[in-house]
Amino acid sequence: MKIQIRQQTTYRYDTPANYSMQVLRVRPLSSDGQKVRSWSLDVPSFATVMEGEDAYANFVQTLYISRLHSEITLTISGEVETVDTGGVVTGVAEPFPPIFFLRQTDLTAPDDAIRALAGKATAASDGTALDLAHRLMEAVRGTVDYQTGETHAETTAAQALAQGSGVCQDHAHLFISAARHAGIPARYVSGYLWDEGDTEYEASHAWAEAYIDGLGWVGFDVANRICPTDAHVRVACGLDYLEAAPVRGLRRGGGGETMEVRLKVDGAAIQQ
Numbered sequence: 001m002k003i004q005i006r007q008q009t010t011y012r013y014d015t016p017a018n019y020s021m022q023v024l025r026v027r028p029l030s031s032d033g034q035k036v037r038s039w040s041l042d043v044p045s046f047a048t049v050m051e052g053e054d055a056y057a058n059f060v061q062t063l064y065i066s067r068l069h070s071e072i073t074l075t076i077s078g079e080v081e082t083v084d085t086g087g088v089v090t091g092v093a094e095p096f097p098p099i100f101f102l103r104q105t106d107l108t109a110p111d112d113a114i115r116a117l118a119g120k121a122t123a124a125s126d127g128t129a130l131d132l133a134h135r136l137m138e139a140v141r142g143t144v145d146y147q148t149g150e151t152h153a154e155t156t157a158a159q160a161l162a163q164g165s166g167v168c169q170d171h172a173h174l175f176i177s178a179a180r181h182a183g184i185p186a187r188y189v190s191g192y193l194w195d196e197g198d199t200e201y202e203a204s205h206a207w208a209e210a211y212i213d214g215l216g217w218v219g220f221d222v223a224n225r226i227c228p229t230d231a232h233v234r235v236a237c238g239l240d241y242l243e244a245a246p247v248r249g250l251r252r253g254g255g256g257e258t259m260e261v262r263l264k265v266d267g268a269a270i271q272q
Helices: 098-102 112-124 129-142 158-161 168-181
Strands: 002-024 034-042 047-053 059-065 069-082 186-193 205-212 216-220 234-238 245-252 257-268
Touching: 034 168, 059 069, 069 234, 112 129, 112 158, 112 168, 129 168, 129 216, 158 168, 168 186, 168 205, 186 257, 205 234
Parallel strands: none
Antiparallel strands: 002 059, 002 069, 002 245, 002 257, 034 069, 047 059, 186 205, 186 234, 205 216
């Protein structure tokens, strides 16, 4: 699949800010399942961008602005060729052993309800980690309805389960929480997803990966009840959203802030 991605994000401030820093994890890396053919990031001329990688080997671009500004527009564009690997992730850097991803965080900490969900899925499984992971995906998605505008970046897995609604970030956190409680290493993944409609999105996509002995890391797109396909573009991973978020930052001054995101993902079959 040939996936073309274009995203424009604009931040506007009520009063001029005098300093901004934004950490961007928006650029995918090539692996066995995807090849990055082109990629660019356009930023204001008065911004400085430094590039590197974080502890998880995600590609990181850090933007600095140290003059008065009341608006920032970031434009991302690129093309990625993907193949369907059945959700199995290979050819990516792995700085940490799988056991590291059994660690819970504030966003994934299980409560009694999550423990009960994990226990029920475990009891119903055939005893293999792969079957249990699939059952957890179905259990999470069957319990938490997809609804936008009802959760936020700080919503925990326990809160999303109690509320019974959320978005892909919440589905991923809940799956990760339950999987870790059940003894399966799991991590959060951010990326892009193409669907067959001519859709303009307001945000990128998120899913989870679980470590399955004999297979390695396997993706679970809980929101869509599938393992990632060639319609998915993998960008970054971490213990939770905060470590794989497309954009995180801080600023000095500026007052209130509004953000406008326009994301377009197009896909087409590759002619052989």
